[in-house]
Amino acid sequence: MLEFESDLSTLVAIIIPCIHSYVSTYLEWSCTSKQIQMALRNGTDRALALIRTLPRVSAFNLRPDPASRADGKRPRGQHGGRRHGYPQKGAKQRQTFPRLGFENGAVPFYLRIPKENYYKGHHLRRQYPPLSLHQLQTLIDTQRINPSEPIDLATICNTKIFSFNPGYRHFGFHLTDDGMDTFQAKINIEVQWVTEPVIAAIEKNGGTITTAYYDVESLWAIRDPEHFFQRGIPIMKRMLPPEDAVEYYTDPKFRGYLADPEKIAEERFTLAQKYGYELPDLSSDPQKELLLRRKDPKQVFFGLQPGWILIPKLPLHGMSPKKLGSI
């Protein structure tokens, strides 16, 4: 019996650390010495009391396992310092990876697929972001654009809804035919690219359309006239179109700004015949002056001539009075 008692006491001493985390009621079966039991009870009670005050375990109070994150240090000495994590031989150790696109001797993708030559010179071509007739009609309906004034790039960009970036080789707007059946405005518009049905949709309502070329310098100016005026530099001349654009901008079919006005009048008539509408007479129109107002081919802004400098009465933002005085 004595031996058994002594064995029991050792057994209890071994078991106690194992069941330390159990709830205190489970400990009562062991009937160990009162001291140990009281100490445990106090410990578990304290732990439980602490847990009750702590917040619940959630995604907000968890932190990652420290071993899950590798530190970015280069291993030294006994901590993998021999090859610093790289293999003993081969491309991975010597960093001699095959060239980009190499497929282990197979014919690589960039040779297997034929060339797409229609993309040739894409970084040099002129681009014209689209502006549909529906969008233009909405701008007029919501009083963003005044149809009783000629519409050009400055008018469209001053709405602050549509813009273009000459840095991306955008050379103005392409007026597209989306919404041409519901287009009803009578306007005088100048765009950079247009197709035949759009011309018909505008001229049917008694309006006029011109396609005009702007060089990059004047595009930057007309894109944001306010910013250009703040620079305090003379208004530039608009350059004539480059060689590959001359054909389009001298074509009366596309109402080019360099085309013969008599030929444009003929084309207006033939287009009306083709699309089957009666061409409104411009000469007897009360808005004749508005509809026939055109810029000079070398003029950037309506009413302002190249070579002029604008000096506002008050210094604008970003423009010191001293600099204005020197101009």
Place this chain on the structure above:
Amino acid sequence: MNSLSLLRSSSRVLLGSFRNAGAESIIAPQVVSRRHKGYYKSSVEGPAEQYTEVEKSYVEWKFVEKLLPPKLVPETPSDPGVVYPSGWKTPNPEEYSKLPYYIRRTKNGMLPVYYRSFNRGMFQTTRVRYVEGNVWILEKELGQYLKKNFPKQPIITHANEVGRYVQVRGDHEPMIKQWLLDKGF
């Protein structure tokens, strides 16, 4: 050694300093170095008489004013219930005042119905914002309307009263806009 020091001293003269000039006999003009960033930023060259005369004019300022953008968003037409050629319509109080909810237009005169796709297009939602009045009735009616048009499609709606919006899963922007226009908003 002498030649080296001479070379050094002559190079310094060009930069505009006469310090440590080896010999007094070396007379070089003082060159002021200027850095012109560009044509427009370069300073004025030569006497003023070289330049053409300038004429001041105030008449053409009206053309400049036409080229300046408006400071505020232009006001939209206020006649109630008029349909314009582009399909844009003014709100009609006679129609929407009977309903228990109200949706105001945005500052641009458009309906506040927004489509959003996120998680690489995995999730698509259409949200009607700026709802005033009873959000729950709007949610119910909108769900019924969409269920009628898309009977095979699950229509999952969600209303947030504090956020003042009703949200539908899927791309229903044009349909919801037309529905709201027909209700007079």
